[in-house]
Amino acid sequence: MKNSTDAKQDHAQDTLKLDGFLPYRLSVLSNAVSRKIADMYEREFDISIWQWRIIAVLGESDGLTSTEVANRTLMDKPAVSRAAASLTERNIISRKSDHADRRKADLRLTAKGRDIYDAIIPRALAYERELLASLSPEEAGMLHGLLTRLAHIASPERNLWSTQEES
Amino acid sequence: MKNSTDAKQDHAQDTLKLDGFLPYRLSVLSNAVSRKIADMYEREFDISIWQWRIIAVLGESDGLTSTEVANRTLMDKPAVSRAAASLTERNIISRKSDHADRRKADLRLTAKGRDIYDAIIPRALAYERELLASLSPEEAGMLHGLLTRLAHIASPERNLWSTQEES
DNA sequence: CCATAATAGTTGCATTTGCAACTAAATCAA
DNA sequence: TTGATTTAGTTGCAAATGCAACTATTATGG
Secondary structure, X not given: OOHHHHHHHHOOOOOOOHHHOHHHHHHHHHHHHHHHHHHHHHHHHOOOHHHHHHHHHHHHOOOXXXXXXXXXXXXXXXXXXXXXXXXXXXXXXXXXXXOOOOOXXXXXXXXXXXXXXXXHHHHHHHHHHHHHOOOOHHHHHHHHHHHHHHHHHHOOOOOOOOOOOOO | OOOHHHHHHOOOOOOOOHHHOHHHHHHHHHHHHHHHHHHHHHHHHOOXXXXXXXXXXXXXXXXXXXXXXXXXXXXXXXXXXXXXXXXXXXXXXEEEEOOOOOOOEEEEEOHHHHHHHXXXXXXXXXXXXXXXXXXXXXXXXXXXXXXXXXXXXXXXXXXXXXXXXXX
């Protein structure tokens, strides 16, 4: 049936069709998806992807330091610093520096930030549903699992995302 | 354990965990994979990802114009132009302008380019195999098919890659 | 023919990105 | 103490990207 599996067979030797090369496919697909969803964030909320990631994790659990945000979003520290500065300026998040350790500062959503979060979430989920619409629930679960396994191999040192229970 | 789940319960429907959000997962995985393989190209062959893409398609079918390369690699024309210029300078590809239509020029691998191609291919395939090592052949085929379907949805206008029988 | 439009490819530029180097604060070791 | 180290976060900068505008050449319509 699936002739794609056959296709896999023949380049098992030492031929490479760029089209079938997994890193290329991931890159192209991820780019297309990112572009599309970033356009939505940008157009409707004037929020960049990095800003969105910060808002997303603060929406999940409020009151994180920059470093915690960086870990959860896999952004680097400068990226968090700049995106957070811009969000602070726009009064979307607030930063309250820690009295005990004055190097740290807690970031959290302001009321305005929460509004934005609440407005974006349904859009983001709708887009994800749209993407997954052609997949059965089993297939979606399979995809999820496969991506997780690839992530473990691609980056064993860092846990790209927490699939298994973390403490 | 996770006490955040309690807080989440009340609107369990429209909740988004960044970790489980498909666009995020694709982006993170693709980044990790790209970074890792780009390091290899760079370190061992002093070739960027874009340069590699050009070499890869010219290795598949020699004698393409910039525009054809751009279409097959999903790079934009300026990117092809610059990467090709650099490869030409390093004598990895040659450009021969078309007599009939002097706007066009055919790009093809030089002998040196072919050597590089032949040297990279096994490394690229080895990395792909490493990635796929934890997947059964059926799972790999499944992954292939799922990514293809997602690509159709993410970018229906453009055929991200030619999955349906060509040739 | 000539003016206009289309196509191939290049150049320029503003933004984004990734990384290194830096400041400030806290911790550790003597 | 106090000097060295580690940690949190910021700043600076070089390189990568993406897009628009441009040049050169070919095609088209009256």
